[in-house]
Amino acid sequence: MSVLVFVEIDNGSIKKLSQEAITYGAEVARMINATATVLALGAADESALAQAGSFGATKVLHASDPKLTHENSMAYADVLVQAAHQEGSKVIIVAKSGLGDAVAARAAAKLKASVISGITSLPEINGNSFKVTRSIYTGKAFATVDIRSEIKILAIRKNAVEATETGNMATVETFSPALNDANFTAKVTDVEKSNAELSLTEADIIVSGGRGMKGPENWQPLLDLAKALGAATGCSKPVSDLDWRPHHEHIGQTGIKVAPNLYIACGISGAIQHLAGVNGSKCIVVINKDPEAPFFKAADYGIVGDIFEVLPRLTKAIEASK
Amino acid sequence: MKILVCITNVPDTTAKIAFVDSDTKLNKTGIQFIIGPYDDYALARAVELKEQHGGTVTVLNVGEAEGEPQIRKALAIGADDAIRVNAEPTDSYFVAAQIAHIAQQNNYDLILMGRESIDYNSGVVHGLVGEMLGIPSFSPVMKLDIEGTTAKLAREIDGGKEYLEAPLPLVLGCQEPIAEWKIPNMRGIMTARTKPLQVVEPVAVEDLAINERYSQPAPKGQCKMIPVEEVEKLITLLRTEAKVL
Ligand SMILES: Cc1cc2nc3c(=O)[nH]c(=O)nc-3n(C[C@H](O)[C@H](O)[C@H](O)COP(=O)(O)OP(=O)(O)OC[C@H]3O[C@@H](n4cnc5c(N)ncnc54)[C@H](O)[C@@H]3O)c2cc1C
Numbered sequence: 001m002s003v004l005v006f007v008e009i010d011n012g013s014i015k016k017l018s019q020e021a022i023t024y025g026a027e028v029a030r031m032i033n034a035t036a037t038v039l040a041l042g043a044a045d046e047s048a049l050a051q052a053g054s055f056g057a058t059k060v061l062h063a064s065d066p067k068l069t070h071e072n073s074m075a076y077a078d079v080l081v082q083a084a085h086q087e088g089s090k091v092i093i094v095a096k097s098g099l100g101d102a103v104a105a106r107a108a109a110k111l112k113a114s115v116i117s118g119i120t121s122l123p124e125i126n127g128n129s130f131k132v133t134r135s136i137y138t139g140k141a142f143a144t145v146d147i148r149s150e151i152k153i154l155a156i157r158k159n160a161v162e163a164t165e166t167g168n169m170a171t172v173e174t175f176s177p178a179l180n181d182a183n184f185t186a187k188v189t190d191v192e193k194s195n196a197e198l199s200l201t202e203a204d205i206i207v208s209g210g211r212g213m214k215g216p217e218n219w220q221p222l223l224d225l226a227k228a229l230g231a232a233t234g235c236s237k238p239v240s241d242l243d244w245r246p247h248h249e250h251i252g253q254t255g256i257k258v259a260p261n262l263y264i265a266c267g268i269s270g271a272i273q274h275l276a277g278v279n280g281s282k283c284i285v286v287i288n289k290d291p292e293a294p295f296f297k298a299a300d301y302g303i304v305g306d307i308f309e310v311l312p313r314l315t316k317a318i319e320a321s322k
Numbered sequence: 323m324k325i326l327v328c329i330t331n332v333p334d335t336t337a338k339i340a341f342v343d344s345d346t347k348l349n350k351t352g353i354q355f356i357i358g359p360y361d362d363y364a365l366a367r368a369v370e371l372k373e374q375h376g377g378t379v380t381v382l383n384v385g386e387a388e389g390e391p392q393i394r395k396a397l398a399i400g401a402d403d404a405i406r407v408n409a410e411p412t413d414s415y416f417v418a419a420q421i422a423h424i425a426q427q428n429n430y431d432l433i434l435m436g437r438e439s440i441d442y443n444s445g446v447v448h449g450l451v452g453e454m455l456g457i458p459s460f461s462p463v464m465k466l467d468i469e470g471t472t473a474k475l476a477r478e479i480d481g482g483k484e485y486l487e488a489p490l491p492l493v494l495g496c497q498e499p500i501a502e503w504k505i506p507n508m509r510g511i512m513t514a515r516t517k518p519l520q521v522v523e524p525v526a527v528e529d530l531a532i533n534e535r536y537s538q539p540a541p542k543g544q545c546k547m548i549p550v551e552e553v554e555k556l557i558t559l560l561r562t563e564a565k566v567l
Contacts, residue, residue, distance in 0.1 A: 010480075071479065071484075074453075074458055077449075097480070098437075098461060098462060098478065098479070098480075099479075099480075101445040101446050101461075102445075102446075102448075102449045102459065102461060103449075104449070105414075105447070105450045105452075105453070105459075106450070106453040106459070108415065108453075109415075109418070109450045109452075109453030109454050110453060112530075113530070114415055114531040115415065115444075115446050115450070116444075116531060117414075117442075117444040117445060117446055118443055118444065133537075135443070136442050137333070137339045137440070137441055137443075138440055139539070140339040140538070140539075141339050141538050141539070142536065142538070142539070143533045143534075143535075143536050143537075144533070144535050144536075144537070145531050145532065145534065146531065146532045146533075146534045147530070147531045148529055148532065149528075149530040149531065155444075185458060185488060186488035187486065187487045187488070188484060188485065189486065189487055190484075190485040191479070191482065191483070191484050191485070192483045192484075192485075193479075193481055193482035199480045199481045200481075204566075205566075205567075247464065247478070247498075247499065248478055248481060248482060248483070253335050253359070253440060254359050254360065254497070257443075261566040262560065262564075262566040272335065272336050273335045273336075276335070279539070282564075282566060283560070283564045285556065286545070296547075297542070298542055299542075299545040300543070300545060300546065300564060301545065301546050301547075301548060301556060301564075302546070302547045302548065303550060303556065304547065304550060305550035305553070310553050313554065314553055314556065314557065317553070317554040317556075321561075
């Protein structure tokens with residue numbers, strides 16, 4: 001029996017979010033005297049997959065059929081269920097993301113398993129009792145869930161565990177599942193990918209701009225700071241509504257929920273709907289000219305000042321200290 | 323075209339969340355309930371598609387009677403009829419099974435819902451329903467057009483957008499900018515009163531998971547203010563005190 005971890009692949013390697021999922025899976029495996037097996041789909045580099053061992057997995061099942069290279073939750077769930085049967089897995093782990101949730105959901109329906117998304121810490125396991133804590137109300141509360149189904153599918157939120165590297169390698173085995181044509185009826189006609197190297201959900205640092213930036217032409221100082229920090233960039237809803245920034249940067253209750261180590265908010269007032277998307281951050285810095293801006297109440301560090309003065313000085317200070 | 327729109331009945335985005343009965347129930351006192359914001363986008367697009375292509379829009383809510391004002395609002399926005407499955411929506415699997423059961427009795431071309439509910443934020447119901455019905459599901463969908471029996475859609479992927487064509491029927495989890503939220507007009511509100519709202523009892527589903535208790539995050543400590551003359555100090559603090567650089 002093994003704990004099965006579904007991982008997402010980007011450019012042939014395991015995504016950072018999925019590395020945490022492997023660590024989580026390995027911890028759960030330790031608790032139930034099992035091992036952790038990783039399932040990787042599509043084109044991937046064997047040596048990169050073996051790295052799963054560094055996060056605690058013993059084995060990687062690699063289904064390399066090129067049809068699986070393109071994200072497809074229907075086909076992925078089908079393959080995941082076949083792998084779960086082969087491995088006799090009762091616990092399946094995915095990293096919470098649009099793809100992770102979709103794969104988890106479809107696999108759950110096939111396996112009559114409960115699927116719990118947004119888990120924030122390791123489970124409490126006592127005999128047959130299996131309880132997890134998950135984030136609800138967009139980070140405003142937590143629920144402790146008693147999972148009763150025999151098979152359990154858990155979608156793990158960023159920072160639920162720290163991905164620690166041991167340097168071990170996992171063995172990589174070829175996995176050849178049956179692929180069902182019914183899962184490939186959709187045609188991808190075009191893909192637009194931003195050339196940003198860092199995605200918001202994976203970034204450790206995010207610099208985010210609000211309406212206080214006054215217009216798209218003023219974004220350079222924010223981009224400069226992000227570059228100096230190796231950070232991804234985000235924005236508030238009005239900013240993406242006004243098309244100052246692309247929609248996929250929109251953070252908040254109705255946008256992306258992020259949980260970086262450091263979130264720097266520039267000219268964002270801190271409306272409750274925005275806070276709902278960032279309350280998983282470890283440390284929040286707020287720069288706003290209005291000392292009464294509600295964001296300061298949710299911040300760890302605050303600077304009352306003009307962003308256009310503060311941002312270049314921060315960038316300079318970082319560069320000077322490198 | 324027959325469209326089913328599944329809506330959640332959730333606390334307003336500004337609601338203060340607190341619990342009662344030894345942290346086993348949401349304290350609903352003073353909370354205003356709304357149609358889930360993402361579901362509201364799905365509904366708006368469904369009404370637009372009906373205007374373009376003809377057909378019907380049915381609204382489905384798995385929830386107790388207290389959610390009926392939100393169902394009436396959906397009817398006022400332009401849905402033709404509504405179904406309420408009379409049950410507390412406790413678990414994604416349970417809710418999905420109810421939706422799938424209703425869908426099996428009607429041949430919907432499209433089943434639309436929000437990408438996630440804003441109370442549990444799971445984002446799994448569309449996938450569950452799709453699998454239970456044996457049809458594809460996509461989420462989060464930000465653009466949707468129908469040509470004949472094909473859906474042309476755009477969905478958000480990590481750092482970008484993907485354009486797809488897929489044959490109907492489909493289950494889609496929606497988000498902005500698929501449509502703009504619609505506000506009911508006076509005529510809509512008047513006609514909504516007499517539109518059919520059918521209440522059905524749930525099908526039995528085994529309890530796969532139980533919410534045992536709720537808790538709230540520890541309150542945030544004091545924000546440390548850094549005088550604007552000394553902004554450079556922030557970098558040192560982030561390195562040595564917060565240890566995030
Ligand atoms: C159902 C619903 C869902 C929503 N979902 C989201 C969501 O997901 N994400 C989201 O962000 N919002 C969301 N909103 C909108 C939210 O309520 C706020 O309107 C929005 O977050 C405000 O954006 P902002 O802070 O950029 O702009 P504003 O509130 O206009 O704030 C601008 C800030 O910039 C400051 N400022 C201006 N100039 C300067 C300067 N030179 N230097 C420093 N500071 C300056 C001002 O003091 C002000 O605090 C939602 C709203 C609703 C109703």
